[in-house]
Amino acid sequence: MPAFNVTLKSGASPSELESAKKKVTDEGGKIINEFTLIKGFTAEFPADAVHTLETNDHVTVEADSEVKTQ
Template sequence: MPTVNVTLKSGANASELENAKKTVTDKGGKITNEFKLIKGFTAEFPADSVSALETNEHITVEADSEVKTQ
């Protein structure tokens, strides 16, 4: 199952993040990490259900990937 990062957009109500978490669990996904510095989380989520999150205009959905510094 792919891993995605979900973050709340600036100015959006915090309840939208809770709605996104509910969407993840309702569609068979699993929240694996909740961020502390920004409002968001990482989740394992079925690839065929990602559009259910991407259509929410209050959050940003990105594929999780490794970040390296030079």
């Protein structure tokens, strides 16, 4: 399963993040990392079901990828 980063948008309540976590597990996904500096998490989630997370107006969903520095 591909991994996605899910972060809480500015002004959204913490309960919205909990709702997104529940959606991930209900849809067969697995939370693999929770962030401490920002409100969010990384989850392995079926690619064909990610649209259910993307429709949540309170979170941002991005494909997880490797970041490199020069």
